[in-house]
Amino acid sequence: xxxxxxxxxxxxxxxxxxxxxxxxxxxxxxxxxxxxxxxxxxxxxxxxxxxxxxxxxxxxxxxxxxxxxxxxxxxxxxxxxxxxxxxxxxxxxxxxxxxxxxxxxxxxxxxxxxxxxxxxxxxxxxxxxxxxxxxxxxxxxxxxxxxxxxxxxxxxxxxxxxxxxxxxxxxxxxxxxx
Amino acid sequence: xxxxxxxxxxxxxxxxxxxxxxxxxxxxxxxxxxxxxxxxxxxxxxxxxxxxxxxxxxxxxxxxxxxxxxxxxxxxxxxxxxxxxxxxxxxxxxxxxxxxxxxxxxxxxxxxxxxxxxxxxxxxxxxxxxxxxxxxxxxxxxxxxxxxxxxxxxxxxxxxxxxxxxxxxxxxxxxxxxxxxxxxxxxxxxxxxxxxxxxxxxxxxxxxxxxxxxxxxxxxxxxxxxxxxxxxxxxxxxxxxxxxxxxxxxxxxxxxxxxxxxxxxxxxxxxxxxxxxxxxxxxxxxxxxxxxxxxxxxxxxxxxxxxxxxxxxxxxxxxxxxxxxxxxxxxxxxxxxxxxxxxxxxxxxxxxxxxxxxxxxxxxxxxxxxxxxxxxxxxxxxxxxxxxxxxxxxxxxxxxxxxxxxxxxxxxxxxxxxxxxxxxxxxxxxxxxxxxxxxxxxxxxxxxxxxxxxxxxxxxxxxxxxxxxxxxxxxxxxxxxxxxxxxxxxxxxxxxxxxxxxxxxxxxxxxxxxxxxxxxxxxxxxxxxxxxxxxxxxxxxxxxxxxxxxxxxxxxxxxxxxxxxxxxxxxxxxxxxxxxxxx
Numbered sequence: 001x002x003x004x005x006x007x008x009x010x011x012x013x014x015x016x017x018x019x020x021x022x023x024x025x026x027x028x029x030x031x032x033x034x035x036x037x038x039x040x041x042x043x044x045x046x047x048x049x050x051x052x053x054x055x056x057x058x059x060x061x062x063x064x065x066x067x068x069x070x071x072x073x074x075x076x077x078x079x080x081x082x083x084x085x086x087x088x089x090x091x092x093x094x095x096x097x098x099x100x101x102x103x104x105x106x107x108x109x110x111x112x113x114x115x116x117x118x119x120x121x122x123x124x125x126x127x128x129x130x131x132x133x134x135x136x137x138x139x140x141x142x143x144x145x146x147x148x149x150x151x152x153x154x155x156x157x158x159x160x161x162x163x164x165x166x167x168x169x170x171x172x173x174x175x176x177x178x
Numbered sequence: 179x180x181x182x183x184x185x186x187x188x189x190x191x192x193x194x195x196x197x198x199x200x201x202x203x204x205x206x207x208x209x210x211x212x213x214x215x216x217x218x219x220x221x222x223x224x225x226x227x228x229x230x231x232x233x234x235x236x237x238x239x240x241x242x243x244x245x246x247x248x249x250x251x252x253x254x255x256x257x258x259x260x261x262x263x264x265x266x267x268x269x270x271x272x273x274x275x276x277x278x279x280x281x282x283x284x285x286x287x288x289x290x291x292x293x294x295x296x297x298x299x300x301x302x303x304x305x306x307x308x309x310x311x312x313x314x315x316x317x318x319x320x321x322x323x324x325x326x327x328x329x330x331x332x333x334x335x336x337x338x339x340x341x342x343x344x345x346x347x348x349x350x351x352x353x354x355x356x357x358x359x360x361x362x363x364x365x366x367x368x369x370x371x372x373x374x375x376x377x378x379x380x381x382x383x384x385x386x387x388x389x390x391x392x393x394x395x396x397x398x399x400x401x402x403x404x405x406x407x408x409x410x411x412x413x414x415x416x417x418x419x420x421x422x423x424x425x426x427x428x429x430x431x432x433x434x435x436x437x438x439x440x441x442x443x444x445x446x447x448x449x450x451x452x453x454x455x456x457x458x459x460x461x462x463x464x465x466x467x468x469x470x471x472x473x474x475x476x477x478x479x480x481x482x483x484x485x486x487x488x489x490x491x492x493x494x495x496x497x498x499x500x501x502x503x504x505x506x507x508x509x510x511x512x513x514x515x516x517x518x519x520x521x522x523x524x525x526x527x528x529x530x531x532x533x534x535x536x537x538x539x540x541x542x543x544x545x546x547x548x549x550x551x552x553x554x555x556x557x558x559x560x561x562x563x564x565x566x567x568x569x570x571x572x573x574x575x576x577x578x579x580x581x582x583x584x585x586x587x588x589x590x591x592x593x594x595x596x597x598x599x600x601x602x603x604x605x606x607x608x609x610x611x612x613x614x615x616x617x618x619x620x621x622x623x624x625x626x627x628x629x630x631x632x633x634x635x636x637x638x639x640x641x642x643x644x645x646x647x648x649x650x651x652x653x654x655x656x657x658x659x660x661x662x663x664x665x666x667x668x669x670x671x672x673x674x675x676x677x678x679x680x681x682x683x684x685x686x687x688x689x690x691x692x693x694x695x696x697x698x699x700x701x702x703x704x705x706x707x708x709x710x711x712x713x714x715x716x717x718x719x720x721x722x723x724x725x726x727x728x729x730x731x732x733x734x735x736x737x738x739x740x741x742x743x744x745x746x747x748x749x750x751x752x753x754x755x756x757x758x759x760x761x
Contacts, residue, residue, distance in 0.1 A: 012382050015331075016319060023324050064506035070328045070348055073382045174381040 002053050004033070006083050006156050009048040009066055010040070010073040010168075012176055017071055021048060024065050030054045034087075034153035041165065042172045045073065049085075049156050073171070078158060085156035089134040089149065090116070091125040097144035098123055104144060111137055122147055200371035205335030206235035208372050209299065209361065212342040214242055215374045218270050220261060220631050222246045222254040226274025227314060229301025231366035233272075246631065246660050249652040251278050253624035255285020255356075256650070259294045260628030263611045264586055264636070268295045268349050269628065275302045276314030279360070280321065284618055286356045287325040291615025292440060293413060295354035297345045304364040305333040318360050327355030335368035339375070347377035352385030353504040354417060387503070389520045389528060397499040397516045398532035400473050406541045407433045408471035408496070410456060410485075413440035413614075414478015414503060414522045421445065421607045423526035424477060431536040434545050436464035438479045440614045443604035447583065453545045457485045458749045459596035462556075463548025465747065465755050468493050470544065477501045478522045481511035482615065483752075491754040501525045555760045556746050561601065567740040568716055570594055570669045574601040576723050577639060577667065585637040586611060586629050588664075590622035590646035593675035596745045598641045609636075620649030626664040627657055637665070637727065644670040644696050654706035657732045665726050666734045671741050672696055679744045703734040710734035 011017050018037065025032055034051045052059070059077040066075040095118065098104055108115065113127035127137055131151070138149055158164075203211070209232050213221070221243060225233045236245055248254045251273040258269025269289075273282050279300040289296045303312040319331050328348045332341045338361065345357040401407055415424050421444045428435050428445075434453040435445050445452045454461030456468075468474075474496045479485070486492040489511060500507075500514035501522055508517045518525045560571035574597055577585075583605040589595040589612040604610055611629055613621035626640035647668050657664060678692040703710040710733060713722045719737065726733045749758045 016323065019320065020323055027324070061506070061510055064508075064510065068504065068506040070380065070383045171381060176381060 002055055004051060004053055004080060005056070005059055006078045006080075006085065006154060007048075007050040007052060007059065007063065007075065008078065008156065008158070009050070009075040011046045011048065012071040012073070013039070013044045013046055014071050017046070018048075020069050020071075021050075021066055024062055025050075025052065028058060028062060030058065030062065036153035036155055040168060042168045044176050045168060045171060049154050051154050076158070078156070082159055083156040084159060085130070085154050086128045087131055087134060087152050087154050088126065088128045089137070089151040091127070091137070091141050091146060092122050092148040093125065093141060094145040094147060095119065095121055095123055107140055111140070113137065200373050202369050203372045204231065204235065204367055204369050205338050205361065206231040206366040207238075208335065208338045208370070209342065209366070210235050210239050210243065211372060212339050212374055213270060214239065215376070216342070216346045217267070218243065220244050220246065221270045221272055222248055222257040222261070222628065223272025224248055224251050224254060224274070224278060225272070226276075226278045226301065228275035228303055228363050229272060229278070229299075229366075231363065232299070232301065232361070245272075246627070246656060248624065249655045250650065251281035252284050252620070253627075253650055253653045253656065255282050255289065255296065255298065256618075256621050256624035257628030257631070257653075257656075258296050258298075259285065259289050259292075260588060260611055260625030261632040262294050262296065262628075263608060263625075263632075264629035264638075265632030266608070267632065268297055268346055271296060271298045273298065273300050274314065275300060275318070276316045278314075279316055279318035282358070283321060283325065284616075286322055286358065288613050288616040288618045288621065289356040290325045290327065292613065293354050293417060294356065295349040296356035297342070297349050298356060298358045300358060300360045301366065302331065302360045302362045305362045306364070308333075308362065318358065322358050325356075326358050329358040329360070331360040331362070332365055333362045335365045336370040338365060339373065340377070343375060343377040344380065347380070348383070352383075353414075386521055387505070387519045389524050390518065391528070393516055393518045394525065394528045395532060397475070397518060398529055400497050400499060400516060401431060401433075401475065401529075402532075402534045402536070404473035406471045406538065407431065407473045407475065408467065409433050409435040410474060410476040410479055411435050411437045411441040411444050412477060412479025413438065414501075415441055415444045416478075416608055418478065418503070418522035420477070420523035420526050423523055423530060425449065425451075427475070427526055427530050427533060430530065430533050432538050432542065433475070434464075434467075434538075434542055436460070438482070438485055438614075439599055439612065440610075441479060442599055442610040443607055446605050447603040448605075451542070454549070455600060457482075458487070458751070459600065459745050459747065461549065461600070462552035462747050462758060462760060463545045465749060465758050466548055467544060469495070469756050471496050473497050473499065475499045475501070476512075477526065478503070480504075480507045486511065487749045487751075487753055487755040487757075491756070552747065552760065563716075568713070568719060568737055570597040570671075570739050570743060571601050572716075573667065573669060573719065573723075573737050573739065574598050574641065576720055577641070578603045580720075580723050580727055581637055581639065585609065585639045586633060588612070588622045588626040588629055588638060588640045590640070590642040591617045591619045592643045592646060593671075593679065593743070593745050594641055594643045594646075594669040596676075597669075600745075619646045622646060623650045623653045623666065624656075626666070627653060627660075627662045630662050630664045638663075639665045639667060641667045641669065643675060644668055644672060644694055644699075645674045647699070648696075651702065654703065654708055658706045658708060661731065663731045665729075665732070667726070668699055668734065668736045669739050670696065670699070670736055671739050671743065673741060675743070676745070678742070682742070682744070683748075684750070699734065699736045708732045708734055710736065712736040712738065714738045
């Protein structure tokens, strides 16, 4: 059955590694719905968090084919309930609205959002959460004149992981090859 | 993300530092010296603008490295494949940037599918021109990413030795495969202090997995209790050099063995436990009995759809033990009840210690019975026809007899390939060289050249169809120039025979674009100064094969065969193996 999965991949820091990973999804016609990548706590080791709509069966094979790549340390597929995850959204709203509408403050408080910056023309609100919450918040802000919205991909941490940080630190004792 | 700036070299000892007078050489010379350090003595290639400095460096090393000038870069890759498969060494190919590099694509894809270790080196425009659509610039890294085991672009001369060291390590270790190293022109001409260290470790890559002893024990238990055990022998057996271990397992517990197309020659065809070829045009008994067996021991194979037919019914009644070095192949197509993620030789050695001697006489009798059925219905009339036009099968039979099954048989793709694979009686490992996974027409002529270079003392015979021959016949020029003594047998039916067979069986005999109006192949060979003979009559065939085999040097034999001959048995694509047709 198709549903949303989170795929995490630990890689070496190499030109083209994103391409190497994504073409494996492309080959099987799997659409990547979000992709986040950044260096881990170990310099030279990167983590990718990829969300996709697919089936477990397909993704188990995809992950095997990703792990086969030379510069991949490990790759995993996670069910929704195996990860704790967040996404981050920014909302730009006209400052005029802030002055005319009285309950923006309530909205921000109730939705665990916060104001990042205010200028004479606009202000920017930040909110973290799951995709649907972030989208729902758009609707709430629209009456106040939403100018721009942007959202990050997912960052995720695995519930069942043990000693992951230690494993990565052990990796740090070895030298990345050319 | 940024590429590492610094190349980690092996830590230098104090003594090293004292004696260190590293030669200052160009990147191009470093390429050649690195190849020599990896034991390379043969390169197949084609020069061009962006790789000229490397060819210039090669000029000074002609006494150590033999460069074979091919006629098309595709030929260089197939020749390197043939060389590798015949010699067990890594095949090396050179090409220039742009069209030179893109011409490597088919061979790389073929080598990737068939796990053949290659290192291909391409020239590239200068780093300052990358991305500018410079003359003969192409993104060969992007293009070859999905069809290489690994690739890398080198833009600085000091990175060349480490890149080549890593390329060889990756190409030959674990499940072998092709690797491409793209070197920009500035790196070829720039100078640096050369030092070469072989690569022995990559922290994100574990080529040889640790053998899981518990899995071996579980596998042994399954085999020891099996009533109808069945071994599938794949290419991985040959790649691991595990032929003897596989035969020992079969003999100890009297287990029949069937081979995949690429696994052919691992077990001698005349071995009493050898059951034949699996797959769409394989033998009757080994296919049918996949529906009867209770335990399958699949070694170094990947359950290609040409083997499984309809996957949902394939060996669904059996427990499956899958011995495979590439984890991504385990559970990809067929669920493994016991997965042994390991090198085939290591796994079989451990397994053999736990296997009890057993007899499966009735089960083996089923193979003999099935073989007799196929022999009576199909093989006899194919192998020993008394009238009509020459058959492909009788030609292969004669070739097999006259070479005593000891030639290296290089086949192309199509009917002739299936016939040759079915009827050549292989005696020795690594004597079957064919394009399996990709099914690349045009493979055999260049691959045979490479095979002869890799095994100069062996008789190398390419069996090729009239269609395939015309895809890479320009390599006759290479064969002539480099005096490569390959024998070429064209089985000419003036058709793209396999496609025609499908049209006959599944497209209501609508022969759309499959009939060929062919040139005079003997005249073509003559133009390349290669002697040849055309045979149309059965009574001339044996003598012609004798003449070809006795000839010192390259020879082309054209055998005009029955125009609308079909290959049977046949499992129609995507159907259960049990639907195998004998006629």
